[in-house]
Amino acid sequence: MKTNYSESEDSVSRGPPRKGIFILLAIIAFFILISTISQVISLYLNVQEFGTLFIRPFYYALIGGLVLGIISFVRIDLKNRRSIFWWALTNAIPLIRTSDTTSPGQQDLSPFKDFQLTLPKFAIWQVTKLLTASVLLTNINLGMTIIGMTAGWSSGISYLPSLFTLPFVAPPSDMAFAQQNIIPMVPALTLLVSPILGALGTRLILLVGITQLLKAASSTLTELGSEIKKSTTEGSMGPDLTKIKLPTSTIESLVALFLFWTAFNMFFPSYIDYNSKFMIGGVFLAGIAFAAFSYLDSPNTKRIIKPSQINSVRIGAIILIALLVGASTGVQGSIADTRKVEWNGPYSTQEIAVNRYLANLDSVKEVQYNFSLSPLPPNEIKPYIQEHRDLLDAVRLWDLKGAEAKLKPEIGLIPYVDFQDTDILRFNGSLYWSASLKPILPETVEASNVWYNEHLVYTHVPNGFLLLDGHNGKIVDTADFFNQRKIYYGEGGLLSDVWSAYPSDRQTSDELNGHMYSGSGGIDIPPPLSWIFEPNWLLSRPFETIHTMRYKDVHEKMELLFPYFFYQINGKPIDMYPVTDGKETYWLMPLMIALETDRVPWSQ
Structure with a gap:
């Protein structure tokens, strides 16, 4: 038992x-x-x-990632060759092994200030960090901007030095000031400055801040690690954390560096007014104060102030700076409240000018119409109508709901098409409502035949557009406007859900109405690659090359090939419009880009 x-x-x-x-x-x-x-x-x-269209975004993203990786993580200190990661790993391994009580005489932890990589290992580690960071910090816009600048494109980076004078100079009440000084540097501020400042901030935190803290507290950390090893080996309570000594001088120097960096970033705000110069000056003075404290607290500096008074001096200096900044901004604000137009007007004018440019309002053409009523005698009404017949005939009387209600019956009993979107189009000075159709799977299709019908039969819409005259509400013949009306690439229905295919050497077609696609879309997939792409081909057509049409949803395809733009607003796809050159039909997709403007003055 x-x-x-x-x-x-x-x-x-x-x-x-x-x-x-x-x-x-x-x-x-x-x-x-x-x-x-x-x-x-x-x-x-x-x-x-897709060739280079597909590869190009990855190329731009990699270039941007490499630049940000170099700025953020790559060390160039060949003399000291430090590494926080390898120092921590080197010291962590002995701590983990302290459970082995048979080896109490293992070597002590190495101080960070004495830790140094060999030159080959240091170089390999920098390359490793760079490759990893280039993947994690990919930035398409930055890479595209850098490539464009090397090819001669002007980003407006030469205008950036003037940015440092803006907080100290009151602008005139004229939009021309922003048009001449701010708008030319918008590409550089949105595409270059924002990511590079973020990368520089990361470098200051990791490679400067943490490195200097570890270097200054090296001996304390080494003693702490030794106590951890000893307590683990002997089974005692643990290290005495009260022995941790913070290097005051180093901390103050890092605070000064942080304040200087903050003051520098304040030259790239989204708004500048009469108080900006005082805020920048206050932060800069605080940085100078902490730099002075760091110098006075340094072990190599002769004591000028008694240790008992140093805290009072620190607090007094910070309070004095805060009072100066607060008093200055308060006085400025009081004056501005009484003279709003004179003090706030110039800054509001620049804000209007910058936002007009960002919203592309400068390209909007204003046309003045006189809608005032002028009564006419009854006998002059008919001649007046005849005189303005051209204008009255151009008035659109049918709205979206009315057009959809009248176009809906035109589908009839066709079970494999449905409405997707209705857009207003202009042909020869007249307006037409165009209803775009999408293919759907009929309800009568049996479950066992769904895959076959989705991929080989219902591949397109035979007549993909319906038109209604927006002026008189009459249904017009689509063939008079669109010579090519079959929709293989569009939006909605089966076009968004599945891919379609057919044997490359087919003699007959399984598609609707026996139509045989002759366009340039799709790719030939030979066996055995076709078997891996779709296992059903191994059973049904094992030795045939299959022409496959993927990404039939236009929005999905545009996002794949042109990820520089966005294609949704509030979760809804951006409208695209059918256009024609008289022979072929195309989708016209508006291209819009969203950029961070937090670094553009007067853009809030």
């Missing part, structure tokens, strides 16, 4: 059988492999089908 209990206890301690663990790991590895293969195939097909 005792033996059986011991055996059962041993079996519990051994945990689950190894065979079960291997099976579980094999299943996990299988799904990871399948997912990886799927991603690799998708990447390969995208490169083959």
Whole structure:
């Protein structure tokens, strides 16, 4: 009985059988492999089908990531060759091994100030950090901007020095000031300055701030680590945290550096007014004060102020600076309240000018119309109407809901199409409501035939547009405007849900009405690649090359190839419009970009 209990206890301690663990790991590895293969195939097909259009965003993102990675993480101190990561790892390993009580004489922890990598290891580590950061910090806009500047594009970076004078000079009450001094530097402020300042801030925190703290507190941290090892080996309560000594001089110098960096960033605000110069000056003076405190507290500096008085001097200096800034801004604010137009007017004028540019209002043409009523005698009404017949005929009487209600019956009983979107179009000076259709799967399709019908039959809309005259409400013949009316690429329905395909060497077609697609969209996928892309091809057409049309939703395709823009507003896709050159039909997609303007003066 005792033996059986011991055996059962041993079996519990051994945990689950190894065979079960291997099976579980094999299943996990299988799904990871399948997912990886799927991603690799998708990447390969995208490169083959779209070429440089697909590769270019990755190229821009990589360039931007490399620049930000160099600024943020790469050390160039070949003399000291420090590394926070490798120092922490080197000291963590002995701490982890302290549970081995048979080796109490292991070496002490190495102080950070004495830690140094070999030159080859230092170089390899910088390259490793750079490659990792270039992936994590990808920035398409920054990369595209840098490539453009090397090709001669002007980003307005030469105007940036004038930015440091704006807080100290009152602008005139004229929009021309912003147009000449602010607007030319908007590309540099939005595309270059924002990410680079963020990267510089990261560098100051990691490679300057934390590095200097570790260097100054090196001996204290070493003693703390030794106590941790000792307490772990001897089983005592733990290290005495009260022995931790903070290097006052170093902390004050880092605070000064932080204040200087903050003052520098305050030259890139979203708004500048009459108080900006006092705020910048106050932060800068606080930085000077902490730099002076750091110098006075340095061990290498002769004591000028008694230790008992140093705290009073620190507090008094900070309070004095705060009072000066508060009094100055308060006086300025009081004057501005009584002379609003004179003091606030120039800044509001620049704000209007900058936001007009950012919202593209400068390109809006204003046309003055006189809508005043002038009564006419009854006998002059008909001649007046005849005189203005051209204008009255151009008035659109049908709105969106009315147009959709009248166009809806035109679909009739066709079970495989439905309305997707209705847009207003202009042809030859007249307005027309255009209803774009989408393919859908008829409800009569059996479940066993869904895959076949989705991918090979209902691949397009045979007649994808319906038109209604916006002036008189008459249905017009679409063929008079669109020579090509079949929609293979659009939005909604099966176009957004599935891809379509057909054998490349087909002689007959399974598509609607037996139509055979002859456009340039899609890519030929030969076996065995076609089997991996879609396993059904292995069973149905194992030896045929399959022409596959992916990304049939135009918004999805645009996001893939042109990720520089955004294609949704408040969660809704941006409207696109059908246009024609008289022969082919195209989708006209408005391109809009959203940039951070927090660094652009007067942009709030």
